[in-house]
Amino acid sequence: MSTYHCIHFHIIFSTKHRKPWIDDAWVHQFHAYLGGTLKGLEAVPLKIGGVSDHVDMLVGCKTTHCPADLVRETKSAATLWVHKEIKFAPFAWQEGYAIFSLSPDACPGVAKYIEHQAAHHHKKSSLDELKELLAKAGVQYDPKYLE
Template sequence: MANTYTQIYIQRFFAVKFRENKISEEIRDEVEKYICGIFNHKKQSVLAIYANPDHIHIFFCYRNLQISIPDLVKVVKVESTNFINEKKYLKTHFSWQEGYGAFSYSKSQKENVIKYVLNQKEHHQKQSFKHEYIGFLKKFEIEFKNEYLFEFFE
């Protein structure tokens, strides 16, 4: 029986609905651990994760090709939303905004991307999420229309 071998590194990020600051420092660690558990259950390997108050970055090695990236995003969003709401971490309902960004990297970029994701707190003291996201779209030469981007409230 032949085996399939892959090494695909992807950084994904998506935003909290209405870009509200709902992921506080008090719950950040639990949310990150839970999301890592979802990835592990789906046989994916998280290399770095950082939940900002209004969006999250996840850098992972995409190994299990039995689940598509859109399906993986859907599972992560649904299950983490349910987790946050069932734990009653917030006084109001939590949900993720529609859409996401997914960007691929080579193995030689792996350590730099891990550092970038883990340095999010400091990074966003200098740059907004909107500026960061549009920068990614331009860097990766992805055509986009402003009206289809995340809802940015600044």
């Protein structure tokens, strides 16, 4: 018998100190690069979005993926891309990330949520929204690590 799986994650990571460093002028190229990085890691980028201070990704994974490695490699590649292509040396990511496992029926809603990030964050900051997502998932956290 073959191995069958359906593993999806909603992954969120923020710029260092939540600085608004991701610019509208290059955000689409940036998201495409993130998608290419995930494909290179043999993951499936289902939806990538975000606003100036963070990235949201809906990712399909294999059973052999280690989520921490996937996020570390993606963040590292993205940083190098910004430094090389955009020539913005201060760009860096905040340490850590948020990751939520998803059931297959939750994926379309999360994809829609990611697609409409700009609208969400006109009403609520990304930090407040992250706190809500963490609370909804029952994840305890120390607020000092969110800033």
